[in-house]
Amino acid sequence: MSDAVEAGPSPDDRALLERLRAGDDLAYGDLYRRHAPVVRRFALSRPRPGIDVDDVVAEVFLRTLRAVRTGHGPRETIRTYLLTAVRRVLGEWSAARRDEPMNADELGEHAPRQRDHQFVQAEGELLARAFDRLPARWREVLWRTEVEGHQPASIADQLGLTPNATAVLAHRARRGLREAYQQASELPVRRAARCLRRA
Template identity: 75%
Template sequence: MGASAGAAAESDDAALLVRLREGDDAAFGELYRRHAPVVRRFALSVQRQGVDVDDVVAEVFLRVLRAVRAGRGPRDTIRTYLFTVVRRVVAEWSAARRYQLVGADELTERGPRQGDHQVVQAEGELLARAFLRLPERWREVLWRTEVEGHRPASLAAQLGLTPNATAVLAHRARRRLREAYHQAAELPLGRGA
């Protein structure tokens, strides 16, 4: 890529970052499409044993999205920022794995087993059932904080609450979701919801 093409790409990235800061989710998708292949190749070059490259790439983009939405993160050149986050994620995850002691009996439990996808699917169904049992306001605050990554204080005005009340609502919703999940787990899969 020539110098003028590189400058144009950086200019486009800066414009996409501005749009993302303004809440345009399509801008994030474009940044992802533009940079994910390069980030993946870079992650492969710094990869450590036991750290999945695709998980690293997903985590990197999630962290960047959260940073930008919180008013931090890159302003113009995103690629250097992405590479820095890759190094940080790989280092953090490698360090975390290094300190996990695994006994021989745990090794067989952690290894892939036939039917694991069925367990994951069943867990997902239980979680969905529990989530749908919550009042709409609790579902909204959980979705906005846990899935979209918003801080309760940033949602307060939209919910018509104080920042403190929003944090309490989010805490109660998480606790109730845990309880609803355990209740859903006690029912046969065909019933409830």
């Protein structure tokens, strides 16, 4: 069956979308892990002159998240919505690139840049794991500022904080996410080193 065809709404997807719409950040990671490989394969099958496929996947999921969080977006058939978003993003970015002169790096390229799919998938898993480990308050402020694009001052009242305290909280949360990501990424390296020492 083609990636672009969806047999019907998955109850799991519907439940995840409802959780995401209700503010459950963990549902986003579940949806990403479930659908990112298909979205990536579909993007790879489309013409994309000089456009990195991983940037397309990230943009598609970000747009979907914003749509859901503002009361729009998919309610049942997320796969169809995601693949339609791939076409839209590629169309917009391709049109924008036609209006830009090529830079020296692009002139020197003989083949599109390819990134190892397993590496990209593992990186996404590490980021989701690091985000999941953060305190709920940090996840909330990161989501509101980094994903939804709110300024700290605009969400301070909702968080019960002053604008300055919200900005400090956002700064600490970003630093915490960086540290959690580094710890998550070092764990497989330490495991591999132990295995090598035992070999």
